[in-house]
Each structure stands twice: as structure tokens, then as C-alpha cells.
Amino acid sequence: MRVLVTGAASALGQEVAAALSADENAQLRLLDDCAAQRQDVEWIAARLTDPDTVRQVVRDVDVVVHTGEPPPASESEEALLDRATRGTHVLLQAGVEAGVKRFVYGSTLEVFRAYPDTVYITEYYKPLPPTEMAVLARYLGEMTCREFAREYPITVTALRLGKLVREEEVAGRERDLMWVDIRDAAQAFCAALMREASASLNWVPRWAVYHIAAPITHPKFLLDRAKSMGYRPQREFRGAEA
Amino acid sequence: MKKKVLLLGASGMIAPDLLPGLEDTYDVTLADVAPHPDGKPIVHCDVSSREQVRDAAAGMDAIMNFTVMRDHPEQSFHVNMRGALNVMQAAVEHGIKKVVHTGPQFVRRTYDHDFDIADVPPVLTTGYYCLTKGLASEICRTYARAHGIQTISFLFNGLGPRPTQSAGDFQPFTVVWEDLHQACRLALEIPQVPDCFQEFNLLSWEGHGKYNVDKARRILGFEPTERWERYFARNVNDQ
Numbered sequence: 001m002r003v004l005v006t007g008a009a010s011a012l013g014q015e016v017a018a019a020l021s022a023d024e025n026a027q028l029r030l031l032d033d034c035a036a037q038r039q040d041v042e043w044i045a046a047r048l049t050d051p052d053t054v055r056q057v058v059r060d061v062d063v064v065v066h067t068g069e070p071p072p073a074s075e076s077e078e079a080l081l082d083r084a085t086r087g088t089h090v091l092l093q094a095g096v097e098a099g100v101k102r103f104v105y106g107s108t109l110e111v112f113r114a115y116p117d118t119v120y121i122t123e124y125y126k127p128l129p130p131t132e133m134a135v136l137a138r139y140l141g142e143m144t145c146r147e148f149a150r151e152y153p154i155t156v157t158a159l160r161l162g163k164l165v166r167e168e169e170v171a172g173r174e175r176d177l178m179w180v181d182i183r184d185a186a187q188a189f190c191a192a193l194m195r196e197a198s199a200s201l202n203w204v205p206r207w208a209v210y211h212i213a214a215p216i217t218h219p220k221f222l223l224d225r226a227k228s229m230g231y232r233p234q235r236e237f238r239g240a241e242a
Numbered sequence: 243m244k245k246k247v248l249l250l251g252a253s254g255m256i257a258p259d260l261l262p263g264l265e266d267t268y269d270v271t272l273a274d275v276a277p278h279p280d281g282k283p284i285v286h287c288d289v290s291s292r293e294q295v296r297d298a299a300a301g302m303d304a305i306m307n308f309t310v311m312r313d314h315p316e317q318s319f320h321v322n323m324r325g326a327l328n329v330m331q332a333a334v335e336h337g338i339k340k341v342v343h344t345g346p347q348f349v350r351r352t353y354d355h356d357f358d359i360a361d362v363p364p365v366l367t368t369g370y371y372c373l374t375k376g377l378a379s380e381i382c383r384t385y386a387r388a389h390g391i392q393t394i395s396f397l398f399n400g401l402g403p404r405p406t407q408s409a410g411d412f413q414p415f416t417v418v419w420e421d422l423h424q425a426c427r428l429a430l431e432i433p434q435v436p437d438c439f440q441e442f443n444l445l446s447w448e449g450h451g452k453y454n455v456d457k458a459r460r461i462l463g464f465e466p467t468e469r470w471e472r473y474f475a476r477n478v479n480d481q
Binding site: 051077078081082085086089092093128129130131136139140143144147148150151152 | 292327365376377380381387389
């Protein structure tokens, strides 16, 4: 299985690539704006918004894991918006044209920030993104992915990720209901790759959304759907203060 | 004193025919990157430029965004989406509490084989025009909700003058200029809309039973001014 991972220089991209590397059947191709950070796998330095290059990048790929992560260097609002929307469109259009059938997108649970912490939130709740561009752009990228899943015989899995942290680094701090350990988030991407194991689109929704948060007691974000997809979070943040 | 209205896309396919319905009531500033077809004074404003939109919007009571870039793989994102973002940010910056946004009926094209199509969820498709206009609408909705900017979005398809005789095969989403004038005046005058953002079908005849303007009727008080039968009247005299 040849897997393209975008945003490969980001912390999430690195973690996803590391998790996928454990699968000896996975052959990785990593993409980001910056120079190669790993020498042991194929690394392509290119911008998502460059259609000619992206068409080359998606060749011979079976799965595209589009982490949605911006590059480590900060970007303007306009650049964030352009990367999340036009960049996602370029990537999925090129992928569809190259025959890629499976896509996974990294979205964010921050679109539910406006809801109170006193209710359970499921995938059936309506996103209410804030105007903060890092969140709004991520959501618009998710909408772009949804349209491709509607229009083409492909599957797209959107993982709405909580705030990415490492359990041990936030021990003793007040618990945030949106936390998720970045290693668990990476496992969710691996699980999402296998969502349509039946290999028959007749039995698999082309578009699916899952909420990826920590498996804490009385969570704000219910994980039943994600667990049915194969999400197996390990970090419960017991060291954090409730 | 007349309300000051910034009309973006003033030299485009729609706004020059909208102006006669607004200029007696409002102090309209015309803005575009192209000269006005009737030679009216134009403020140069590229909607994809944050600074130019911000400067043009200074002192306004409302912004009407009639700009569009259709099927260009890059400019459609910049003009339609970044343009909508610039409009809403300019409204925030200047304390403007009314925005009129526009988009294509095509975001409801997936329902073309249905009937009684009213306020249905948009299906943006992956085409540049529809997708970028649909995402632009989401940007407007987000800013409207966050900042209490009363934002009215009209969905168009065909626009034009009143037919003078039966025209037979009208596409069903057509709105005549007079009804567009009415709808825009209502949008500029309504104090608030539910959730600060509402999108409306805009058409002049509903006899086909396909699309309707019930929501515009209910919230804005819009009422098409023509009897639809006139446009579909069969010629029965030559038989």
C-alpha cells in the first residue's frame, strides 16, 4: 500500500508517518513545503497549491493522508485559507485523476468550541466554526473533501482531531476536554486507512466523519463511532486534574 | 439622510441593472476593477485585496457584494472566497452591520429533479464556481454569527428584464430586475435575520412548483410582482 502523507514536517505528520512505518506493507511518500526531514523515506518538498507538482506527487499512490496541518513556519490568514481550500482541491482533484480511491483528512474538534462543556457532542452536531482562520480554514477544507466524496467514487474519511498534546507533557495541568494524545491521533489515521476493508463501495459510506479525542470518563466528545471505525486510544490523561 | 451602500462588482453582469432600483433611496458607491458600462464613477477596488476593500468600506452603512469569478482554478478562490472574507472583515473593522452576499443557484443543482425546493442544504460540488461561492457563504455565515453582522445571501441564476411577451421556455430560477430591486431594498432595510445569516432563493415565478421563495416571503416580505402565467402563456390564436 503506497501512502502519501501531507504536512509531513508537522508534529502530527511526523507521528502519522511513524505509525504508518510500523506497517511493513505501507510504503510512504512524504510531502511538505520544507526540505527533507527524513532520509529513510521518499520526501517531496512542494506546495500543495502547485497543481503541476501535486499531479506528480500523487502518481502511483493508493491512499492520500491529508493531515491538514500547516507548515511549521507561521502563515498569513490568506495563505492558511488558500492552502486549506485551494490546496485541498488541488490535492484531491489530482488524486482522483490519478486513480486514488482513499483519502483521509485531518480536521478539528475546535469547530465545536461554541458548544458548552455540559453536553455530549457527537458527529451529528452542527459545526459552528469560529472566525479564527486556523480553525475556519480547516473546516472549509473538510467541506471541500466532502464535495469530492459526493462527486467521485472514492472514500474520504474526516478525522476531527482534538487538541494535540502528549499525555506526559500535560500531567498535573487542568484537564482540557478537547485533548487527545498525538500518538492516539496517529493511530486513528492508521485505522481510517482500513475503514473500507470490504473493498466494496456499496457497503461503505463514501464520506465519513469521526471525532478523535481522549477516552476520558464523561467526555464531551463521544467516541462510539470512532471506536467502531477502529480507533483505539490508549492515553486517558489520568494525571491531569479534572 | 440616505444610507451609504458600497456596491462591489458594480460594473459586472448584474449590478448595473440593480443600480436604478437603489440610487434614489441610497447613497451608493460603485466599486469594481473595471469601468462602469454607463460611464459612472467607479472606486477602484479589487475584492481580493484586503486593504482595498477595507478602504472602500470606510464610512458605509452596508456592503453589497456582487463580485464573482467563475471557473478559474486560482482566481475563483481569491475573488469569491478571499473576497467574502475581506468584505466580512471590513464590516467588522468599520462596525458595518449589514452585508448582502450573492451566490449561484447551482449550489442547489443536485435537487434539479425534485420539487418544492426551498431552504435546502447546499451541495457545492467540486467545480470552482460553485465550491468557492459555497465556501464563501460559509465564511459569511461564520463572521455574521460571531460579530452580529446581519447578512443576507441571495442565490441567483437567470436575471433580466421583464419579458414583453410569452417566452415559452424560461429557466425556472429567473428573477426580473424589478424583483431584484425589491429584494435588495428589503435586505438593506430589514433590522435583523435569524442567526444573523440567511440565504434565499430569488426568482420571479413559481408556477412550475420546482423552486419557491417562501423563505424570502416569510422573512424579508418579498413578493414577486409578476403573474407567472404571462411568461408561459401558450399561443392558441394561430391554430
